Amino acid sequence: MSASENFSVARAWLHAFNAxxxxxxxxxxxxxxxxxxxxxxxxxPETGGKLVGRQALGKWWREAIARLPGLRYEETxxxxxxxxxxxxxxxxxxxxxxxxxxxxxxxxGGKIVASRVYHG
Numbered sequence: 001m002s003a004s005e006n007f008s009v010a011r012a013w014l015h016a017f018n019a020x021x022x023x024x025x026x027x028x029x030x031x032x033x034x035x036x037x038x039x040x041x042x043x044x045p046e047t048g049g050k051l052v053g054r055q056a057l058g059k060w061w062r063e064a065i066a067r068l069p070g071l072r073y074e075e076t077x078x079x080x081x082x083x084x085x086x087x088x089x090x091x092x093x094x095x096x097x098x099x100x101x102x103x104x105x106x107x108x109g110g111k112i113v114a115s116r117v118y119h120g
Contacts, residue, residue, distance in 0.1 A: 006080040006107050010087055013105065013112070018072045020065045026058045030111040033057065037117035039064075070094040073101070083107065091119070 001009075009028060016024035029035075034050055035057050041049030051057055064071060070093065077088040084106045091099040099119055106114040 001082055001107055001110060003080040003082060005110070006082070006085045006105075007078060009107055009110070009112065010078050010080065010085040010105060014073055014075055014087070014089070017061075020069075020071075022058050022061045022065070025061060026054045028112050029054050029057060029115075030108070030113045033111070033113055033115070035060070035115045035117075038119060039117070068093045074098075076100075 013025065013028055016022075016028065031054055032052070033054065034052050036050045038049060040047055040051060040060065051060055072092050073089040074092060075087070075089050077086075079086045084104055087103045087105065089101055089103070091101050093099075102118040104114075104116045104118075105112050
């Protein structure tokens with residue numbers, strides 16, 4: 001994949017997330033993908049903060065949207081090469097201060113194989 005193609009994957013990811021379109025979001029991922037996040041570790045400590053597979057990711061995002069229906073991400077920076085995208089965004093959740101977040105998407109064959117979220 002080219003950096004340009006990976007930018008497109010990231011922008012599609014942000015669009016699907018902000019539209020709360022879980023099906024479109026999950027479709028961007030490989031079947032055996034992984035997703036790691038501090039929020040997962042807090043809310044589901046038994047996972048160690050890591051989800052595996054599209055089904056687990058879909059369930060996680062449906063729960064997040066139900067819990068925080070106004071949740072959205074504001075893109076602040078994207079950097080890509082042929083293998084990954086580094087996204088920076090502000091997480092906006094109702095009743096919470098905006099939180100800066102960094103997320104890395106590893107992309108192979110046009111699908112996200114791993115995503116890792118970083119924040120304080």
